[in-house]
Amino acid sequence: MEAVYVDQHYGLVVECRNGSRKAYNDLYKLYSRAMFNIAMRILNDADEAADVLQEAFVDAFARIADFRQETTFGMWMKQIVINRSISQLRKRKMDLISIDETDVESIPDNEGPDTEELELQVRQVRAAIQELPDGYRVVLTLYLLEGYDHEEISHILRISENTSRTQFMRARRKLVEMLRNKGISYN
Amino acid sequence: MMKERLESFVRNNKKEFDQFEPPADLWNRIEKQLDEKKIGMQNEIGVKKERVVRVSFLLKMAATVIPLLFAGLWFYQYQFKQSTDLSSIDPGLAKQQVHYATLIExxxxxxxxxxxxxxxxxxxxxxxxxxxxxxxxxxxxxLPASPNQEETVKAMIRNLQIQTELLNQQLQIIQQINQVKKEQKNETQNI
Structure with a gap:
């Protein structure tokens, strides 16, 4: 993560507090896409991700008066989305025993002739990440894509730093192996 | 294909990984809930507001000018002092500070x-x-006047860590209370 923590949208948050619906909409427009993708990476399900996003925004907006701006709106929002996504994932696990098994056949082939190689590669990596079992996927995503370190992940998931580290190492190994089978090699 | 580190590939193409679009009607869903909760309802008093706006033009001017004056004064006072921007003291500590502040929030x-x-x-x-x-x-x-800013920042972070821990414990207690409540409810239902 960059070392710049000045909230560019400080003013918008203040406007929200003053009751400007437009400011709420502006914040939504600024953050919805990034937040939706965060939820998607954790949940792997577009409907659930949309629900989480809706709840998270309504929740954040309802509590914006309590937001003390010790941190940026974006980081606050991101943390809310991650927390909600994770508790949604935990809820789901209770009624769905194993998710990784159901995913085995649904490997997208990516045979579309339209894409450039890089785009294709991104898609393959992303698809492979989505195939990872939940526990692996969440730790790997938080570390690799959301930019948290293991200490931070340990707080977010309430696991030990060591567990986070080993989970990540295993997830990474599995991902590299999956990608190798598709003809993409990483160190 | 050339071997590349997975980490750097993801980092260099981070934007491309954000390719999902949230559903188009999601804002409408959110707005409906905001209406129900009466959040951001300034629009309803919009008519009344417009008249007030003109009257308060001078006030608004004052509201913009006065903070500017203060900001100028503040800048004048502090320009010779060391910066209190945490990332200029220690970027690593600044990152920790923001991390804990976010969690606490x-x-x-x-x-x-x-x-x-x-x-x-x-x-x-x-x-x-x-x-x-x-x-x-x-x-x-x-912090601005501290003789050892790094130590002060470390003390700030320790404070935030304790706050995080405290909040964790409090939330855990609440969880336990809710659990007990639920069990009691179930018991009465079973009887």
């Missing part, structure tokens, strides 16, 4: 959920946090 709002159901408990819990927060604010205010 989220946990405080979680705690606030019990305000209605358990007002007494909420009072107790939030006053504990408030005490910690007061000493945090004091450290923060002292």
């Amino acid at each position: 989220v946990k405080r709002t979680e705690l606030k959920r019990i305000e209605k159901e358990e007002p007494q408990l909420y009072q107790e819990f939030s006053s504990e946090i408030k005490k910690m927060d007061e000493s945090y604010q004091k450290l923060k205010n002292d």
